[in-house]
Amino acid sequence: MFCSAGADDTRELLAVLIPLVPAVLYSLGLMEGRKGRYFFFAGLLCHLFFVAVRGITLETIPLTEKHDTISFMAFSTGLLFAYLSLRHDLKGSSLIALPLISTILVIAVFHKPIDTIAPLLRTPWFYIHSFLFFGSYGFFGVSFCAGLYFLATRDRDFESLQYRTALSGWVMYTVALIVGSVWFYIAYGTYWIWTPRELWTTLAWFYFGLYLHARMMKGFFGIPAAGIGVAGYAVLLFAYFGVGTVIPSPPTQF
């Protein structure tokens, strides 16, 4: 009994410490020049290793509970930012992106990992939904960074990057919601339920729809649209973190 409790404590401690390693490496990525870049990519590799370990523990894709989904949210943001940084000069936007990625990863640490997978989640539809949904957060995260950098510097390239990443994220989010509806239908016999979580998820979709439409209008293009897009990330984060804490939402039921 004593040994088992000790093993549990060690596992819980490791679950906290392991994600902190990539978080620290991401933060060190703020260093100037090549050294910073090496730390960032080392953080990404370390994070990938951590995701893989969770996958091996669960014996499936680790996207079934908050600890893993938040970690994946940070990973997808980091991966996209890394990819874009290889293709474009992202200048000082890493000053926004890297602290954001680290912060999201630290938030994951506050959620205890759960190793039991509910039977209603065991379908490829759920995993595809979850992958696209939290992958889209990566696009929206990079869009937020680009938008904020544009607002600070007025560099037009970043306004365009903000739009393209937001559009890609919105497309991914849309497909995620559709696939999620299919999963929900085969699991619960309905594709919509009236809970604050579903309402806020839809609201976030409409919000980015509004941003994409507003950007096409005279008077909105540029700073106003960028501001709307940047605020959209807050809406998105609230839809995931705020609902259930600030606004109580019952767990998914029939």
Add this chain to the structure above:
Amino acid sequence: MRVVIRFFLSLRTAIVFFTAFMAIAVEGSSSLVKNLAFFSGIDDTPLFQWLMESDAFRAAWWIYAMIFVISLLAVNTVFCTADALLKKAGLKKLLLKLSPEIIHIGVLLIMLGHLLTASMGFKADMVINKGESRAVAGSAAITVNDVRMKTDAEGYAQDWEADLQWSDASGQSVPHVLRPVHPLYFGQFGVYIKAVTLEPEPSVQVRVCRDLGAPWALAGGIVLSLGCVTLLMLRLQRGNG
């Protein structure tokens, strides 16, 4: 008439409707929490039936408002789509050029799906003990022959299933092992397993439903996804969007 057409053709109108929808959704999410008991049955029956039976406009006004705004948005979408189709007809790479309109058509189909789901169909949740039968929608019956559950070392349910028999008025009888995310579809009905309990006696919680809007919503989802992907290709090819 021209004023009405111009109003519904405007992108500004769409932005106003988007904003209105979001404001109502914020109010709705707080209302759902404040009136938890009142809204507890909302997902158990088709929406319009629930609205008529609950008869409480004061608590559910925001759902009426949401339906109203969504309807206006649908009209706005139809106008913009028709206008764009008329303007863009005959252009090369039609599919890529028309992707925003394909998205709008997908959204409209999803709205139609929700309308059908909310106005027609059938939903029933029931608990059936092992060895017992329950009548469904007047003409059919479900018999539960066996219930099984697998738990982990800590006692958490890992999996469950039930052997059941679906019989209808024509005398047809279908045996089936019902498992989570593996529903039984029979004609227009779907049977879903919610949970099982072994104590005090083995029983299974099931939902039986007939959702006429689901195929339309699914078709809308597919069209919407196709439109989104083509739009993304178009915009990214263009470079700066």
